[in-house]
């Protein structure tokens with residue numbers, strides 16, 4: 001690192017300490033993506049900042065942006081593959097932003113850091129239906145909104161009435177209808193921090209909802225690896241293909257294929273799992289690219305990543321009107 005780069009980092013670090021001190025938000029150094037993501041791989045992070053209220057989170061990103069400091073939001077890290085190099089930006093970790101779940105009739109308001117599986121149980125107990133299929137998706141509500149998480153015919157976007165986002169240091173509410181909710185992709189722009197949402201659900205008998213949740217859980221347990229370190233499906237299903245990605249990879253005989261610390265799950269071929277204390281993101285990426293090349297060669301299909309690839313070199317400061325998400 002050059003002397004001027006070092007000085008820049010020192011100035012940035014002082015600015016972060018000042019921001020964290022004035023807002024009373026926890027800011028930590030020395031964390032690694034390997035600790036914060038479900039794949040358990042990925043390099044060091046300069047700073048992890050963990051706001052615990054929607055107002056504090058909005059104020060934090062406003063201050064960081066005013067100081068020209070790049071940041072990225074992270075929920076539970078169950079859909080992120082961060083590379084092994086040092087990541088010189090702030091990770092805004094939303095796991096502490098749990099808030100309180102508030103019910104008003106068939107509506108439920110929840111903060112971004114709240115656990116999605118927990119929310120599914122809460123609403124089922126209240127006799128509210130619409131997200132029981134999502135009960136087995138690990139992660140936070142914020143991550144689910146960002147990705148438009150879905151399973152077994154349900155997607156979170158379908159039931160999202162409003163989303164709270166950070167704007168100019170304040171909590172702003174936008175209609176869910178203004179968001180494009182696509183297959184594991186939304187129209188939220190890079191640099192948008194999601195703070196919470198209000199979902200509008202349907203009344204139903206709690207026992208019937210519970211039974212549907214159990215059915216979804218049983219299906220998941222029968223078809224996916226559990227207990228392993230994965231990020232769920234690595235690739236999206238190709239839109240116009242009758243055969244799903246997992247089946248295609250399975251039929252190419254790739255289940256169990258290993259590259260270093262990364263393995264194609266023997267249970268579900270669209271899951272890459274990592275093994276060992278020193279597992280590396282580069283192994284998972286090499287394996288993923290090998291799969292993509294073979295699928296391209298044998299089926300003529302360009303597989304799109306469902307997992308988000310976080311490069312240490314990626315620019316992360318300003319919202320970019322033209323950018324989509326990688327993968």
Ligand SMILES: Cc1cc2nc3c(=O)[nH]c(=O)nc-3n(C[C@H](O)[C@H](O)[C@H](O)COP(=O)(O)OP(=O)(O)OC[C@H]3O[C@@H](n4cnc5c(N)ncnc54)[C@H](O)[C@@H]3O)c2cc1C
Pocket residue numbers: 038072073074075076077078079080094112136137138139140141142143144145146147148149150151184192193194195230231232233308
């Ligand atoms: C075993 C397993 C099974 C899975 N099954 C499914 C499934 O059936 N269906 C499905 O859709 N997914 C599935 N996934 C993927 C993953 O659980 C979902 O994408 C989940 O919604 C991600 O939530 P998260 O909090 O972990 O987000 P993260 O992985 O932390 O983040 C994902 C993306 O969301 C962004 N983000 C997170 N929070 C915020 C916020 N507050 N504001 C702005 N951006 C934010 C991040 O920047 C990142 O771009 C599975 C994963 C695993 C490990």
